Amino acid sequence: GAGVSQSPRYKVAKRGQDVALRCDPISGHVSLFWYQQALGQGPEFLTYFQNEAQLDKSGLPSDRFFAERPEGSVSTLKIQRTQQEDSAVYLCASSFLGEYEQYFGPGTRLTVT
Template sequence: GAGVSQSPRYKVAKRGQDVALRCDPISGHVSLFWYQQALGQGPEFLTYFQNEAQLDKSGLPSDRFFAERPEGSVSTLKIQRTQQEDSAVYLCASSHGENTEAFFGQGTRLTVV
């Protein structure tokens, strides 16, 4: 596709439910990022992939959060046993190289009730 695609756009989960958020990066982009953005705040780094390798996962807030990119393209961010504080917009971005600009998807708005 022409841009980074995220699905679903909106997700409502009951507390304790597991969710999976999908990111389709731009074809051929090596780097992929996940961010968490609370309302009115800046994107908070969660994790970074280079191809299928997860090089940095220091931003994942707890062991309930897990990300994968098994074939170096599509990535999934999984949140287990969701809590209210997980409510946020989750942004995915991809870039062609290690130091080029990142292109963002429209985000997935997660609401935990």
């Protein structure tokens, strides 16, 4: 079956632009996670959804970051007024509820110029 997919795979934005990153989780996966991975670092937790409910958004670095999952499947991570420090790979992962293994997508590499 299909894995987690993310689009676009690469995004170049000028500083100050808004961007939207999409995640399609594995069908049936209730849990959905977003991470930010800076170059040479481990992924950092951003936010967690259980179905459409955003249960934890403690990792979002600023109020410029916003995530949604309105129908409990596809999720979008939006970054407003992008800054250079937002340049990173954004990873999405999904899992069954109560199942600890997360299945990761390939990531979206965001470069802010």
